[in-house]
Amino acid sequence: MEIIDAVQRRRDSGSEVFSLCAGEPGGGAPTDVRERAAALLTASEPLGYTSSLGLPALRRAIAGHYGRWYDLDVDPERVAITTGSSGAFVLAFLAAFEHGDRVALARPGYPAYRNILRALGCEVVEIACGPDERYQPTPALLDAAVAEHGPLAGLVLASPANPTGTMVDADELEALSGWCADNGTHLVSDEIYHGVTAGTREQACAWSFGDDATIVSSFSKYWGMTGWRLGWALLPEGLVGAVDALAGNLALCPPTLAQHAAIAAFTERSYAEADAAAAVYREHRRLLLDRLPTLGWGMTAPADGAFYLYADVTERIRAAGEPDSAAWCRRLLAETGVALTPGADFDAVDGTHWARLSYAADSAVLREALDRLAGWRV
Numbered sequence: 001m002e003i004i005d006a007v008q009r010r011r012d013s014g015s016e017v018f019s020l021c022a023g024e025p026g027g028g029a030p031t032d033v034r035e036r037a038a039a040l041l042t043a044s045e046p047l048g049y050t051s052s053l054g055l056p057a058l059r060r061a062i063a064g065h066y067g068r069w070y071d072l073d074v075d076p077e078r079v080a081i082t083t084g085s086s087g088a089f090v091l092a093f094l095a096a097f098e099h100g101d102r103v104a105l106a107r108p109g110y111p112a113y114r115n116i117l118r119a120l121g122c123e124v125v126e127i128a129c130g131p132d133e134r135y136q137p138t139p140a141l142l143d144a145a146v147a148e149h150g151p152l153a154g155l156v157l158a159s160p161a162n163p164t165g166t167m168v169d170a171d172e173l174e175a176l177s178g179w180c181a182d183n184g185t186h187l188v189s190d191e192i193y194h195g196v197t198a199g200t201r202e203q204a205c206a207w208s209f210g211d212d213a214t215i216v217s218s219f220s221k222y223w224g225m226t227g228w229r230l231g232w233a234l235l236p237e238g239l240v241g242a243v244d245a246l247a248g249n250l251a252l253c254p255p256t257l258a259q260h261a262a263i264a265a266f267t268e269r270s271y272a273e274a275d276a277a278a279a280v281y282r283e284h285r286r287l288l289l290d291r292l293p294t295l296g297w298g299m300t301a302p303a304d305g306a307f308y309l310y311a312d313v314t315e316r317i318r319a320a321g322e323p324d325s326a327a328w329c330r331r332l333l334a335e336t337g338v339a340l341t342p343g344a345d346f347d348a349v350d351g352t353h354w355a356r357l358s359y360a361a362d363s364a365v366l367r368e369a370l371d372r373l374a375g376w377r378v
């Protein structure tokens, strides 16, 4: 957030910015979604509250999406529409876990999981995941975590992950899902970057291996609808009632205009537009990997999906005489206009010498930023 504020200050002062820090697609919602929203606004539709789990037509459309992508037969009654996947995490964690429950997650990882769980009084067990396990938890690491901390009530898994972009393959997901079933651990699978993958790993839904997991997903990334604030969860049968009650009390319902419009995210034209955006990210990834040797960075996580490259920038930090990647990123922005995200939020232990680059930016911005990164030697 500090870097984002600095980016804004630079923009306000008229200075150039080449921002590779936002985890946000630039293209916006599919045409059919925007057209449906525009039509709704000019019609006499009152856009009042919906039921707390969302519009039945949208819940049916999401269930159908699982048939299309994963050949899964999902009961729409098990779909809860939420305010972004962020809303789904709060609801799922509240429904599934008790105060004091131990919940594991990968480090580095998306900081909101840890922050929400801690705010709810859960004990967060961070599993240090490195290159040997593709920055993802494994059954062996989970066994070690149980031996050290005791039984785990939950595991939060993200594939593709933020900030690393790494994925677990279908057989790895099956093994993790089996481990959770054997150990009484509730699996929460964050699948919000599905559809945004490089094709290096097989994309699988955790419900392919048992519907007792909670799946969390979103319109934010593949469909480029971040600001529409709409996501969803697929819930185990036993959690539907609790999530319904919590959702009604916490927010009454997810945003109604966005819900109506999102039904149009599942048209053929919308899928085609979202696939075209994903193809651009793949080109950006290729460009970035080609240019990587010119940047002088160290180890990088294998960028399987999402639109992130997570890199060890220890050498560049040392050469610049800065104490950590946060200071290095601030200086990089001040001297070149290129904004990256320092790693400390994702990993409080090792992230201080890592940085995340988001290649969801516009192609021209990405090219110019890479030129500037390659040319910046301090």
Ligand SMILES: Cc1ncc(COP(=O)(O)O)c(C=O)c1O
Pocket (backbone or CB within 6 Å): 023, 083, 084, 085, 086, 087, 110, 158, 161, 162, 190, 192, 217, 218, 219, 220, 226, 230, 231
């Ligand atoms: C891994 C991951 N999960 C969840 C989210 C939350 O997204 P949203 O609330 O827009 O669905 C993000 C946002 O960047 C993310 O990177």
